[in-house]
Amino acid sequence: METVGILGGTGPAGRGVAIRLASCGYDVVLGSRDAARASDIAKGIAPRGDGTVRGATNEDAAQCGLVVVATPWDSAVATVSALRAHLSGKTVISMVNALSREGRELVPLYPARGSMAAQIAFALPDSTIVGAFHHLPAAQMEDLDSGLDADVVIFSDNDPARQRVGELVSQMPGLKGVVAGSMSLASPIEAFTAVCISINIRHKAHSYVKLAGLSH
Amino acid sequence: METVGILGGTGPAGRGVAIRLASCGYDVVLGSRDAARASDIAKGIAPRGDGTVRGATNEDAAQCGLVVVATPWDSAVATVSALRAHLSGKTVISMVNALSREGRELVPLYPARGSMAAQIAFALPDSTIVGAFHHLPAAQMEDLDSGLDADVVIFSDNDPARQRVGELVSQMPGLKGVVAGSMSLASPIEAFTAVCISINIRHKAHSYVKLAGLSH
Numbered sequence: 001m002e003t004v005g006i007l008g009g010t011g012p013a014g015r016g017v018a019i020r021l022a023s024c025g026y027d028v029v030l031g032s033r034d035a036a037r038a039s040d041i042a043k044g045i046a047p048r049g050d051g052t053v054r055g056a057t058n059e060d061a062a063q064c065g066l067v068v069v070a071t072p073w074d075s076a077v078a079t080v081s082a083l084r085a086h087l088s089g090k091t092v093i094s095m096v097n098a099l100s101r102e103g104r105e106l107v108p109l110y111p112a113r114g115s116m117a118a119q120i121a122f123a124l125p126d127s128t129i130v131g132a133f134h135h136l137p138a139a140q141m142e143d144l145d146s147g148l149d150a151d152v153v154i155f156s157d158n159d160p161a162r163q164r165v166g167e168l169v170s171q172m173p174g175l176k177g178v179v180a181g182s183m184s185l186a187s188p189i190e191a192f193t194a195v196c197i198s199i200n201i202r203h204k205a206h207s208y209v210k211l212a213g214l215s216h
Numbered sequence: 217m218e219t220v221g222i223l224g225g226t227g228p229a230g231r232g233v234a235i236r237l238a239s240c241g242y243d244v245v246l247g248s249r250d251a252a253r254a255s256d257i258a259k260g261i262a263p264r265g266d267g268t269v270r271g272a273t274n275e276d277a278a279q280c281g282l283v284v285v286a287t288p289w290d291s292a293v294a295t296v297s298a299l300r301a302h303l304s305g306k307t308v309i310s311m312v313n314a315l316s317r318e319g320r321e322l323v324p325l326y327p328a329r330g331s332m333a334a335q336i337a338f339a340l341p342d343s344t345i346v347g348a349f350h351h352l353p354a355a356q357m358e359d360l361d362s363g364l365d366a367d368v369v370i371f372s373d374n375d376p377a378r379q380r381v382g383e384l385v386s387q388m389p390g391l392k393g394v395v396a397g398s399m400s401l402a403s404p405i406e407a408f409t410a411v412c413i414s415i416n417i418r419h420k421a422h423s424y425v426k427l428a429g430l431s432h
Contacts (some may be wrong), residue, residue: 153411194409
């Protein structure tokens, strides 16, 4: 089974993806600027199944066959730029959202190229960028008993890559991958994360997007 | 019961809102540039319940206590600007999305003020703007037997107005109003419509957004 590296994987978003990837058999490398901290955090992650989670540097994580970017939005481009050679020829999944807190809400920020995925694509011209995992509540992702049953909206300009990521996501417990289309949809998909989180703050909930009426 | 006017109400989006408003008791005035055509279309709408749907001019529709803007995005500002005096002091619901077809996808357009709701708010400084009804599949809305069970994400800078619209929406069969927050969320909510429609084109479906995990 392929290994998956998660850049900036020690935060809630990265940990949630890690445990669910490992629970369907993948060996996950949780990357961080601080490998010792990543190792500590990885030890606290208990997947169910044959997969593993280990902590390492972001550079180690970038050696994996498939790489997920889960850094804060304002360090994503710097992180991937430094790893461009390692990421060359690979599929790189961006789950990055540019958001800002304003009072009780999170509001979207629009990067110069329209989306963080587009910023990352510009920084990684030799990689194939796919967007996924944007609207998921982190605490529910981390807890395999949360009953999560979410649709994950996926986009890329590369059809085989987005289909492959869609199949990968659908293997993960509690998730179903739904290919939405091209990078033209990156901006609304990323920005809608602000709506999901604002609803959850306002309604003291951990809601997530289901696409009712879609036959899976 | 209050009357509800729908500007540009003869299109699929307006008709779907009309039949479901009338089915929970509202008298709906379907506005159009062509009142005769609006009357013909209104006669074809068969709500269940005490409400009615009649066709009229947009000016007639704008006399109602509550007004919904359902015109195409590129005529919304011109339509409401001409009716500013009639709409003064009222709550105006925008369901307008600025979208463009590109191949198999719909992609979002970003109006100068970030959203069509903001454009409409600028054109109607004496009205209170609320956004609602953006992500709904029109055919399912029009068909009361479609089994529709959708969450409608609502935004406004005016808290009483958005709460009131949320309650109105939750009265409509098949819909639940969920207040997301302020006009800062207008842009991602409107733009996400492009994602919903693109998914439906690609997957030959009529899916819609449910916020799983939200206790209603």
